[in-house]
Amino acid sequence: MMMKRLLLLSLLVVFTLASGFSQNGKIEFEEYDLDNGLHVILQQDHTTPNIVVSVMYHVGSKNENPEKTGFAHFFEHLMFEGTENIPRHQYDKYVSRAGGELNANTSSDRTYYFEKLPSNQLALGLWLESERMMHAKVEAIGIKTQKGVVIQEKKQSYDNRPYGGILPETMKRAYVKHPYRWITIGDEEHIRNAKDEDFVNFYKEFYVPNNAVLTICGDFEKKDAQKLINDYFAEIPKGTKEIYRPTVVEPAKTAExxxxxxxxxxxxxxxxxxxxxxxxxxxxxxxxxxxxxxxxxxxxxxxxxxxxxxxxxxxxxxxxxxxxxxxxxxxxxxxxxxxxxxxxxxxxxxxxxxxxxxxxxxxxxxxxxxxxxxxxxxxxxxxxxxxxxxxxxxxxxxxxxxxxxxxxxxxxxxxxxxxxxxxxxxxxxxxxxxxxxxxxx
Structure with missing residues (x-):
């Protein structure tokens, strides 16, 4: 009986360490910064044959110009249009052909992209995200396409959906000054009337390494990951534009x-x-x-x-x-x-x-x-x-x-x-x- 308990305890310790958790249940990880400001988090988990490569940009709808809302969410779509080295509509195909999956989402505060891939495809995931950060095509054909997609999404998810107006109707009454008063989908007319250079400027301001966190979780070797990160991201220049962070404080409420x-x-x-x-x-x-x-x-x-x-x-x-x-x-x-x-x-x-x-x-x-x-x-x-x-x-x-x-x-x-x-x-x-x-x- 004692031998069985010792064996079970040993297996538990091995599993805990392999999965990236310490024996007290804490997540173990390493982190560091590249010279261009990109923050890197590495979390090893050898219990799975997969990896997740993700980049979170510190930009959401609250970072938008009140006259140009919906840009953060718009970029969630536009960033799959292609890059200088990835043809249009091929971004997701690289992932699917490798047996992986990908997605993205936007909130009021940040935009998040990730690929889940077999563990031998770490280089692919890092290349894809570096392409998005440095070489995304913010150009007329993609912008026009995604304007139509986003406007249609707004109609389906908010305008024509039962109870779809609850969130926008609530937010615009709850906030009078803070940019939370508009929702991430933004104003249809703002997207429709935005010029190509408006989107280019947004990309140059927010899609920079010093406004991003690169996280890798799963089955990888640290030395390999660090080398690949350096190869794909170290040469991306730090952003030169001042990154807009709203400082407005919503007044305290005194009446319903x-x-x-x-x-x-x-x-x-x-x-x-x-x-x-x-x-x-x-x-x-x-x-x-x-x-x-x-x-x-x-x-x-x-x-x-x-x-x-x-x-x-x-x-x-x-x-x-x-x-x-x-x-x-x-x-x-x-x-x-x-x-x-x-x-x-x-x-x-x-x-x-x-x-x-x-x-x-x-x-x-x-x-x-x-x-x-x-x-x-x-x-x-x-x-x-x-x-x-x-x-x-x-x-x-x-x-x-x-x-x-x-x-x-x-x-x-x-x-x-x-x-x-x-x-x-x-x-x-x-x-x-x-x-x-x-x-x-």
Whole structure:
């Protein structure tokens, strides 16, 4: 029996070290900077035959000119058009022919590109991303093509989609000064009317090594990776334009914003959007725990009370936005047949009032901590998520090690802290309320 335990312990240690985790569960990685400012993060995991090569650029919709919105998201599309050395519409074919996959996404705060490839294709992934950074073709034919693609996406995802207008309608009422007041898709007319040189200037400002993080996770040898990184990225010149970082601070809210919006929908909805602190700030962790308690999943307070117990709502959902600058948490409810929106809103308010007045029970508190622990462990369980988490930590905080500190920050939150942030942030004067109604004939 003792031999079996020793064998299992030995295998566990070997697996832990091979997967890039220390014996205390921390993610192990190395990082350094190239002379041109590119930050590099290397995270080895020899338990998988794959690698993820990713680049995160510190540019999102909040970095845009208010008269030229949608550029960050537009570039997510344009960067697959081709480069000086990659013909148009061939970028993704290099990856698929190698047995890999690729994707990209844009938020208010950053743009992220990645390739997942067999581990023997590291050079390919690095070449592709270096081409994107240095030689992308920002030219008329690609710009014209992607203008059509992005405008069509806006129509499908927002203009013609049931409840698709909730986010833009909420954001433009929640913010009066901060660039979060527009969403990443931007304004159709801004994209349509933008000149080619506008896009060229955007590329030269933001798609530079000193505004990017290169992350490699998976099965690779460090010496090989460092040589290839140097070969493909070291000669890319550092950006010379000043990188725009918005410093505007949204004024503190002192009164509720309330409105009614009509859309092509069958069922009405009530939306409550509460202003919350920026991700990573001391209050954020308590706010995030409260948000999960109230609106995350079918066991959350709002769902359990309003959908299951009182049957006032058909659905309760949440859209948390943990942004680099102070963001929002949206609670979204669709009333049951015959239930007035005001009645549903009143019951939602009652649940938040309880959170402001009463400490969370020990049972709920432990369940919440367990849920967060499971989510954090899961979020780092794959090389895809690990690469993004490491890149995000460095991009937002210049501290990649934050990926190993999140759980202790959540576990430092007390029941009293949760009640305190409920009183501070989840109050009527700090929110937008929208009644989302079917269009009247």
């Amino acid at each position: 914003v309330r409105d009614t919006v009509y859309d092509n929908i069958q069922l009405p909805a009530v939306i409550q959007a509460y202003h919350i602190p920026a991700v990573g700030t001391p209050d954020f962790y308590a706010v995030d725990m409260l948000s999960k308690l109230m609106t995350d999943g079918k066991s959350s307070r709002l769902y359990k009370t309003l959908v299951n117990d009182k049957q006032l709502a058909l659905q309760m959902m949440a859209f948390p936005m943990p942004n680099e600058h102070p963001g929002l948490t949206l609670a979204f409810g669709i009333p049951n047949m015959g239930v007035d929106l005001k009645n549903l809103e009143t019951e939602m308010d009652s649940e938040f009032a309880i959170a402001r007045e009463e400490l969370i029970s020990e049972k709920e508190f432990q369940k919440l901590r367990n849920k967060i622990e499971n989510e954090l462990v899961s979020s780092n369980s794959t090389i895809e998520r690990r690469a993004e988490n490491l890149a995000t930590a460095y991009t937002y905080f210049k501290d990649s090690e934050r990926v190993n500190k999140e759980l202790e920050k959540y576990f430092a939150v007390t029941k009293e802290d949760i009640r305190k942030v409920a009183k501070k942030y989840f109050v009527p004067t700090n929110r937008v309320v929208l009644y989302y109604m079917p269009k009247q004939n």
